[in-house]
Amino acid sequence: MQDTPVTASHRSQGRAYGGQSQQQRDAQRRQQFLQAGLQLFGTDGFRHTTVRSLCREAQLTDRYFYREFGSTEELLRAVYAHCMDDIKARVMAAFHQASPGGHIESIARQGLAAFFNAMQDARVARVCMLELEGVSADCDRFYHGYMRAFADMVMTLARTVHPHWNISDEEAALLGTGFIGAMRQVTTYWLQSGCAASVDTLVNTGLRMIMGMVRQLEAEAKD
Numbered sequence: 001m002q003d004t005p006v007t008a009s010h011r012s013q014g015r016a017y018g019g020q021s022q023q024q025r026d027a028q029r030r031q032q033f034l035q036a037g038l039q040l041f042g043t044d045g046f047r048h049t050t051v052r053s054l055c056r057e058a059q060l061t062d063r064y065f066y067r068e069f070g071s072t073e074e075l076l077r078a079v080y081a082h083c084m085d086d087i088k089a090r091v092m093a094a095f096h097q098a099s100p101g102g103h104i105e106s107i108a109r110q111g112l113a114a115f116f117n118a119m120q121d122a123r124v125a126r127v128c129m130l131e132l133e134g135v136s137a138d139c140d141r142f143y144h145g146y147m148r149a150f151a152d153m154v155m156t157l158a159r160t161v162h163p164h165w166n167i168s169d170e171e172a173a174l175l176g177t178g179f180i181g182a183m184r185q186v187t188t189y190w191l192q193s194g195c196a197a198s199v200d201t202l203v204n205t206g207l208r209m210i211m212g213m214v215r216q217l218e219a220e221a222k223d
Contacts, residue, residue: 020113030068032058037079046076048130063093077142080132083124084146088153089112095157099102104214105207106159111157112206115183117200129184151176153172158214165217175213183211 020028030218036057040049049072055062056068069075094110131142155176167175186205190197 007223026068029058030061032060033065033068033075034079034082037075038083038127041076041079041131042121045126046072046135073139076127076132076135077139080127080146082140083128085117087115087118087124087128088150090118093155095153095183104158105211107157107161108210109203109207112203112210113199114217116187116202116206117204119187119190120195120199122191122195125187125195129191131186147177147180148173151180154179162214162217162221164221166221167217179209179213182206 033054036054039057040053044053051062051065051072054072054075054183055065058065064068065075069078091111091114094114095107119128132139134140151173151174159167159172183206186202190202
């Protein structure tokens with residue numbers, strides 16, 4: 001195991017050791033466990049992953065694992081959050097051009113491409129789509145919180161581009177949740193069928209769903 005000795009003196013004073021501060025060493029070890037979690041949760045699955053296997057993958061001892069995370073479930077949530085925050089940043093970067101009256105089809109295509117490109121790492125897709133839900137009540141709350149945030153992001157964008165839509169906040173939340181659920185199912189099917197479909201096929205599938213909703217809401221706004 002490639003561990004760096006840590007003493008109470010080093011922790012309390014943040015003294016540099018081996019060219020790194022205590023904070024840098026802690027951050028590096030955390031990153032090693034996050035990468036180990038992505039690799040094992042994303043291949044073997046959460047239920048087949050142990051602290052011992054995580055430590056072996058991270059090349060660190062279990063005392064560092066328990067100091068950082070405390071349990072494999074806590075690491076699972078951290079890996080999930082790390083992946084989902086990265087995906088959200090990619091999608092938001094694609095959405096930055098959104099403005100009232102903007103071309104939603106072009107914006108949606110870019111956002112979907114950002115999402116499905118991130119999912120090309122099958123480990124990320126498995127962690128984000130399959131591994132979290134059903135582990136515990138805490139994991140379910142954590143997962144559904146992220147799903148609500150993504151649904152809100154999608155519908156906030158849509159209502160920014162089309163502010164004339166006559167839909168309530170409640171209906172917007174339901175529409176957003178339905179779309180995010182559909183994208184989850186598309187990604188899950190893609191993952192479980194051997195990742196055969198291309199990114200273009202996945203994007204076009206999502207775009208048809210989005211534009212179907214957009215055309216319906218546009219027609220209602222004109223009535």
